[in-house]
Amino acid sequence: MLVKLKILRFDPDNDKAPHFQNYEADVEPTDRVLDALNAVRWYQDGSLAYRSSCAHGICGSDAMRINRTNRLACKTLIRQVAPNITLEPIRGFPVKRDLIVDLTGFFEQYRNVMPYLVNEDPMPTVERFQSPEDRAKYDDTTKCILCASCTTSCPIFWANTDYIGPAAIVSAHRFIFDSRDQAGGERLDILNSREGAWRCRTIFNCTDACPRDIKVTKAIQDVKRAIMSQKL
Amino acid sequence: MVYRGSEGMWAWVAHRCAGVAVLLFVFVHVADTALIGWGPKYYNLFVKLYSGPAFRLFEIFLAAALLFHALNGVRIMIIDFWEGGTDIQKPLFYGVMALFLVVFIPGAYIMLSPIVRSMLGG
Numbered sequence: 001m002l003v004k005l006k007i008l009r010f011d012p013d014n015d016k017a018p019h020f021q022n023y024e025a026d027v028e029p030t031d032r033v034l035d036a037l038n039a040v041r042w043y044q045d046g047s048l049a050y051r052s053s054c055a056h057g058i059c060g061s062d063a064m065r066i067n068r069t070n071r072l073a074c075k076t077l078i079r080q081v082a083p084n085i086t087l088e089p090i091r092g093f094p095v096k097r098d099l100i101v102d103l104t105g106f107f108e109q110y111r112n113v114m115p116y117l118v119n120e121d122p123m124p125t126v127e128r129f130q131s132p133e134d135r136a137k138y139d140d141t142t143k144c145i146l147c148a149s150c151t152t153s154c155p156i157f158w159a160n161t162d163y164i165g166p167a168a169i170v171s172a173h174r175f176i177f178d179s180r181d182q183a184g185g186e187r188l189d190i191l192n193s194r195e196g197a198w199r200c201r202t203i204f205n206c207t208d209a210c211p212r213d214i215k216v217t218k219a220i221q222d223v224k225r226a227i228m229s230q231k232l
Numbered sequence: 233m234v235y236r237g238s239e240g241m242w243a244w245v246a247h248r249c250a251g252v253a254v255l256l257f258v259f260v261h262v263a264d265t266a267l268i269g270w271g272p273k274y275y276n277l278f279v280k281l282y283s284g285p286a287f288r289l290f291e292i293f294l295a296a297a298l299l300f301h302a303l304n305g306v307r308i309m310i311i312d313f314w315e316g317g318t319d320i321q322k323p324l325f326y327g328v329m330a331l332f333l334v335v336f337i338p339g340a341y342i343m344l345s346p347i348v349r350s351m352l353g354g
């Protein structure tokens with residue numbers, strides 16, 4: 001089937017402002033948006049820039065705004081969005097070129113929450129055991145692929161890029177509620193700061209945007225309640 | 233429109249707008265109440281303005297803003313304080329809208345009918 005692609009293009013070296021450019025691509029309804037992008041870049045316009053790597057929804061490279069909502073190009077089927085497909089870069093981070101944004105700030109936010117296991121106990125000779133119930137507490141937030149779909153869907157983040165953002169809070173949640181971890185209190189303090197979890201206004205764009213179906217807002221609310229019960 | 237959000241985003245946008253509208257009214261209201269300091273002449277003039285039909289329309293709008301802000305505020309509190317709240321935020325939103333209409337439509341009718349009647353010379 002023939003689809004019309006309207007792609008927001010920007011080359012910081014030559015363009016003053018981003019502008020839309022139209023393409024057409026002949027693709028199957030069961031193809032992904034990524035296939036349509038490849039059809040354009042490989043056969044029509046080699047200057048079109050976008051990121052992708054795994055093409056299977058695992059590496060998190062190709063988050064973009066597809067028809068005005070954040071989606072992974074490799075997980076969105078043509079038939080879900082055809083025949084007119086508008087593609088724009090995710091919002092809030094500086095555009096490097098076309099659909100590619102600079103995610104340096106995103107990974108800074110991520111590093112801020114200590115996204116690794118902290119446990120100062122002497123190294124055990126066997127695994128650190130955990131009950132299935134305790135494991136279940138943070139199961140949802142282990143699924144994050146750091147694609148930035150959630151953070152860049154958040155109006156609070158667009159208005160204030162200092163906000164730590166849903167993705168970093170999800171990554172913090174994964175360790176805060178891990179019974180083997182010992183730095184939960186420290187992470188809660190970080191998220192209790194001015195640019196932390198309280199900036200969230202429960203808009204739910206992040207939950208709708210997550211390609212891994214993580215209940216992002218739920219995780220943020222868990223964190224807010226944990227901060228509260230810690231302070232009380 | 234830069235982003236197509238769903239119920240949660242629209243609830244937030246409407247909540248913000250309603251909140252700002254109510255806040256602006258509070259400012260106006262503080263100003264008009266302060267007019268009493270310059271004597272009854274000015275104060276009465278202003279209050280008379282309030283009883284006109286144009287202002288009644290404004291009051292209906294104000295009632296809508298207050299009502300939505302209050303109802304959605306309860307929705308937000310449920311989402312904030314009850315663990316299951318995030319899972320039912322969409323049904324909650326529709327509940328807010330339904331309650332809003334149930335209260336607002338009769339309310340607006342009651343507020344509007346006297347002016348309509350007086351304008352028709354009743």
Ligand code: FES
Binds near residue numbers: 053054057
């Ligand atoms: S290309 Fe890896 S997530 Fe889409």
